[in-house]
Amino acid sequence: MAKNNKKIVPIAIVCALIAVAAVAAFLLTRPSKEKETISVYNWGDYIDTACLDLFEQETGIEVIYEVFETNEDMYAKIAEGGSSYDVIIPSDYMVERMIEEQLLQKINWDNIPNIVNIDPRFLHEDYDPEAAYSVPYTWGTMGILYNTKRVTTPPTSWQTLLDPAYANDMLMLNSPRDTLGIALVMCGHDLNSTDPADLEDAKNLLLEQKPMVLAYVVDEVKDKMIAGEASVALVWSGDATFCMDESDDLDYVVPEEGSNIFYDSICIPANARNVSGAEKFIDFLCRADIAAMNYEYVGYAIPNTAAIELMGADEYNASPVNNPPQEVLDKCHVFKYLGDDTKLYDQIWTEIISDF
Amino acid sequence: MKKLRKAYIGLIMVFLYAPILLLVLYSFNDSRSRASWGGFTLRWYAELFRDRAILSALGTTLSIGLLAAAISTLLGTFGAIALFQMRRRPRRALLSVVNLPMLNSEVVTGVSLMLLYALLHVQLGYATLLLSHIAFCVPYVVLSVLPKLRQLDPHLSEAAQDLGATPMQGFLRVVLPDIMPGVFSGFVMALTMSIDDFLISFFTTGSGVSNLSITIYTMAKRGISPKINALSTIIFACVFFLLIGLNLQDLRKEARAKAKVESVRIPY
Amino acid sequence: MKKNRALIVPFALWAFLFILVPLALIVWYGVTVEESVPYTEIAQADGSVAYRLEDGSVVAERPWQKRTVLSITNFKRMLEPTYLRLLARSLRVALVTTLVCLLLGYPVSLILTGRDFKHPALWLMLIILPMWMNFLLRTYSWMSILENSGILNSWLAGLREAAPAVDRLLNRMGIEDRVIFLYNEKAVVLGMVYNYLPFMIMPIYTVIEKIDRSLLEAAADLGANPVKSFVRVTLPYSIPGVLEGITMVFVPSVTTFVVSQLMGGGKVPLIGDIIQNQFGKSSDWHFGATLSLLVMVVVLAFMGTLNRVDKEDGEEVRIF
Numbered sequence: 028m029a030k031n032n033k034k035i036v037p038i039a040i041v042c043a044l045i046a047v048a049a050v051a052a053f054l055l056t057r058p059s060k061e062k063e064t065i066s067v068y069n070w071g072d073y074i075d076t077a078c079l080d081l082f083e084q085e086t087g088i089e090v091i092y093e094v095f096e097t098n099e100d101m102y103a104k105i106a107e108g109g110s111s112y113d114v115i116i117p118s119d120y121m122v123e124r125m126i127e128e129q130l131l132q133k134i135n136w137d138n139i140p141n142i143v144n145i146d147p148r149f150l151h152e153d154y155d156p157e158a159a160y161s162v163p164y165t166w167g168t169m170g171i172l173y174n175t176k177r178v179t180t181p182p183t184s185w186q187t188l189l190d191p192a193y194a195n196d197m198l199m200l201n202s203p204r205d206t207l208g209i210a211l212v213m214c215g216h217d218l219n220s221t222d223p224a225d226l227e228d229a230k231n232l233l234l235e236q237k238p239m240v241l242a243y244v245v246d247e248v249k250d251k252m253i254a255g256e257a258s259v260a261l262v263w264s265g266d267a268t269f270c271m272d273e274s275d276d277l278d279y280v281v282p283e284e285g286s287n288i289f290y291d292s293i294c295i296p297a298n299a300r301n302v303s304g305a306e307k308f309i310d311f312l313c314r315a316d317i318a319a320m321n322y323e324y325v326g327y328a329i330p331n332t333a334a335i336e337l338m339g340a341d342e343y344n345a346s347p348v349n350n351p352p353q354e355v356l357d358k359c360h361v362f363k364y365l366g367d368d369t370k371l372y373d374q375i376w377t378e379i380i381s382d383f
Numbered sequence: 384m385k386k387l388r389k390a391y392i393g394l395i396m397v398f399l400y401a402p403i404l405l406l407v408l409y410s411f412n413d414s415r416s417r418a419s420w421g422g423f424t425l426r427w428y429a430e431l432f433r434d435r436a437i438l439s440a441l442g443t444t445l446s447i448g449l450l451a452a453a454i455s456t457l458l459g460t461f462g463a464i465a466l467f468q469m470r471r472r473p474r475r476a477l478l479s480v481v482n483l484p485m486l487n488s489e490v491v492t493g494v495s496l497m498l499l500y501a502l503l504h505v506q507l508g509y510a511t512l513l514l515s516h517i518a519f520c521v522p523y524v525v526l527s528v529l530p531k532l533r534q535l536d537p538h539l540s541e542a543a544q545d546l547g548a549t550p551m552q553g554f555l556r557v558v559l560p561d562i563m564p565g566v567f568s569g570f571v572m573a574l575t576m577s578i579d580d581f582l583i584s585f586f587t588t589g590s591g592v593s594n595l596s597i598t599i600y601t602m603a604k605r606g607i608s609p610k611i612n613a614l615s616t617i618i619f620a621c622v623f624f625l626l627i628g629l630n631l632q633d634l635r636k637e638a639r640a641k642a643k644v645e646s647v648r649i650p651y
Numbered sequence: 652m653k654k655n656r657a658l659i660v661p662f663a664l665w666a667f668l669f670i671l672v673p674l675a676l677i678v679w680y681g682v683t684v685e686e687s688v689p690y691t692e693i694a695q696a697d698g699s700v701a702y703r704l705e706d707g708s709v710v711a712e713r714p715w716q717k718r719t720v721l722s723i724t725n726f727k728r729m730l731e732p733t734y735l736r737l738l739a740r741s742l743r744v745a746l747v748t749t750l751v752c753l754l755l756g757y758p759v760s761l762i763l764t765g766r767d768f769k770h771p772a773l774w775l776m777l778i779i780l781p782m783w784m785n786f787l788l789r790t791y792s793w794m795s796i797l798e799n800s801g802i803l804n805s806w807l808a809g810l811r812e813a814a815p816a817v818d819r820l821l822n823r824m825g826i827e828d829r830v831i832f833l834y835n836e837k838a839v840v841l842g843m844v845y846n847y848l849p850f851m852i853m854p855i856y857t858v859i860e861k862i863d864r865s866l867l868e869a870a871a872d873l874g875a876n877p878v879k880s881f882v883r884v885t886l887p888y889s890i891p892g893v894l895e896g897i898t899m900v901f902v903p904s905v906t907t908f909v910v911s912q913l914m915g916g917g918k919v920p921l922i923g924d925i926i927q928n929q930f931g932k933s934s935d936w937h938f939g940a941t942l943s944l945l946v947m948v949v950v951l952a953f954m955g956t957l958n959r960v961d962k963e964d965g966e967e968v969r970i971f
Contacts (some may be wrong), residue, residue: 094598103934110508238920241834248667254800320634373935378733388762402789405796487947488927491943606713630770
């Protein structure tokens with residue numbers, strides 16, 4: 028008991044120290060009141076944080092920066108209304124949904140002069156036909172990442188993912204929409220189909236493929252492909268870039284049947300507090316040098332022509348990730364917001380992975 | 384037999400520490416990927432101290448963890464004592480309520496707390512994050528204090544009061560020292576849970592407040608940066624040496640006390 | 652201890668606001684679904700389309716609003732074989748995990764509290780310490796040990812090269828290439844045991860440590876051998892700790908999700924993964940809440956059984 032009594036004193040001291048440290052940290056992390064601030068909500072690790080410092084230096088506007096993991100998480104926070112952001116970066120189908128639900132506001136292009144840097148090819152996509160609410164930040168495709176040491180003839184078709192030669196040697200994405208979408212393409216159906224018969228085809232295809240799949244992965248795919256855990260994998264192009272930077276044995280292809288193309292776009296939520304600050308930030312991100320800086324850091328393909336020229340177009344276009352053939356790109360489509368039919372995808376996907 | 388026991392503890396330690404050692408190793412790996420060894424480097428440590436997002440997340444994690452652990456230890460200990468004094472039936476009822484959050488997946492707790500704040504029109508931020516952490520830490524404290532109370536000799540504090548101690552004195556002198564190990568392990572548990580939590584934090588934070596787990600999970604999207612391994616190594620080393628230091632001090636004191644007792648005993 | 656009723660007030664208030672109210676919100680989500688506001692299209696004179704809502708008002712844009720209505724659809728969906736099978740598997744995995752933790756952890760607590768073991772508190776701390784490394788990082792680390800291209804397999808390959816006899820033996824055992832350790836249920840159990848073992852050791856240790864030494868000495872004086880005094884004294888006294896350990900391992904095991912994704916390679920989905928998906932990508936909070944309610948009921952039933960074993964908080968555990 029005497030031993031325990033002695034323990035109380037240090038614990039009390041530690042507690043007191045803790046409280047002081049905590050209060051100090053709390054006061055330090057609070058944004059100062061006098062400064063103009065904007066609140067930015069972005070994907071994790073999706074900007075070179077040096078850009079944020081640069082923006083603060085140039086404009087004096089402090090950036091409160093927060094990150095999310097999935098579109099749905101971000102949507103929940105915005106729709107629930109507990110928080111307010113000035114700039115957010117959702118993906119295509121989520122932009123469509125948020126426009127429909129009046130959660131975004133139209134951008135005043137007069138205040139974004141650098142919009143001229145954006146390749147018009149990437150504007151007016153299905154999710155924002157008037158190009159009124161969003162500025163594309165990055166874009167990418169889905170495709171096959173393969174190990175050139177073990178896959179000797181470069182794949183050109185999605186049929187590679189059904190090849191018994193890669194049994195227990197292929198990785199698929201554990202993501203209902205993405206994987207079922209590709210399965211729909213493999214069956215010759217529309218990427219966004221909600222026809223139960225089409226989805227049944229896709230389901231059967233994936234069930235047939237299942238015994239050959241080593242694992243259904245999400246973010247782990249990068250480490251696994253770099254380590255040579257499998258020979259082929261269904262990946263997003265951003266992950267492919269990361270892997271190819273790390274390993275010389277990997278290459279990427281967007282199969283000829285077509286694929287999904289996705290955009291992550293910069294938007295201003297309807298309930299933004301500092302719209303003019305947000306416009307300045309968006310314009311800043313569209314500047315050639317800043318877009319180039321972010322490209323170097325993030326690695327996703329960018330729609331910013333001026334930035335590509337600045338970095339050297341030849342080098343940029345040499346990557347199969349940044350520059351898929353136009354005829355393949357023509358067959359790539361964005362995911363549409365499916366509303367209640369999202370449930371159908373989820374149900375089918377659960378049936379596929381829990382089939383044991 | 385004694386060797387066998389030591390060997391068993393040794394094996395468990397190998398099991399617990401093998402992945403930790405590997406993580407420490409990665410923090411010195413001159414390659415972004417876990418898959419290949421690119422040679423020894425300290426550059427991740429250098430980069431870590433330049434990354435303001437990670438550093439501010441670290442500050443939030445520590446301050447939230449310590450505050451939440453301290454407050455929930457207070458609340459949980461008094462709660463456990465109050466529970467212990469209740470009659471059987473209401474105690475069972477309240478105890479089941481307290482255990483409820485542990486039955487939920489974290490995401491459900493996180494979402495339900497977020498809905499609660501939305502219902503009360505509270506702006507998400509540091510305060511909501513702290514409240515949520517307290518909310519999920521308290522049951523752990525209660526769970527570690529209650530068994531200690533059950534083992535308590537009920538006559539002891541009565542005896543103390545018969546001898547003229549006030550209830551407060553009785554509590555401080557008799558009850559508290561006896562349940563202190565439980566309180567302490569509750570505190571450590573709460574701190575550990577708070578530092579490790581991602582999901583509940585994610586749904587209940589806002590206004591730019593982000594902790595380390597959120598940073599790490601969202602980073603996983605592009606491959607976890609070895610900077611995080613470096614940071615984990617530093618945290619781990621700090622805690623490790625702090626504990627060793629505290630325990631060494633304890634051991635020395637114990638040895639001294641023992642020596643005293645023995646020297647007293649000899650004349651008899 | 653003198654009873655002090657005022658103590659309960661702040662605690663009960665806290666429990667109400669932070670446990671019962673959020674729970675009520677989840678129940679509300681569980682028994683409701685969201686559906687689009689019904690409307691009828693009406694052709695306007697100028698050829699455009701307007702939309703009439705139920706209350707008779709007419710709007711120009713297609714209504715996107717949702718409304719929340721009571722429904723048992725989600726309960727019906729929950730009872731489909733897909734979800735019940737997932738639940739059954741989750742329970743099995745959680746039970747195996749708990750059992751393995753108990754078998755591994757009880758001896759640890761016993762050895763640490765043994766009379767001849769020096770510095771038990773320090774060792775206990777060392778056991779908890781790994782939890783200070785982020786959960787995700789620890790699991791990633793296990794993956795790099797067990798992967799096909801992982802450390803164990805590269806050691807195995809090295810061993811084969813160094814000792815042809817081993818190579819032959821392994822080949823005869825049917826292991827020709829690398830061993831696939833990951834991507835199955837065993838790997839998931841391993842990952843869960845790793846993460847939850849300290850939860851089992853801590854409460855058991857705390858309780859055994861508290862046992863009055865004189866009891867054990869008395870038992871020895873009365874001629875009980877170590878096994879007998881363990882069965883008669885230590886074991887019954889440690890039951891509350893064991894039950895608490897079981898709770899603290901079993902409950903998170905049922906609802907876990909990251910471990911099963913990473914160690915099982917998505918091939919061993921558990922109910923926690925599915926719940927997680929509902930609140931994440933699938934974005935169906937109502938169904939997620941319904942599934943959570945199901946899991947809660949099952950776990951509560953389990954705890955109820957456990958409580959009966961506990962005989963009201965261990966007060967009636969007798970010695971001798």
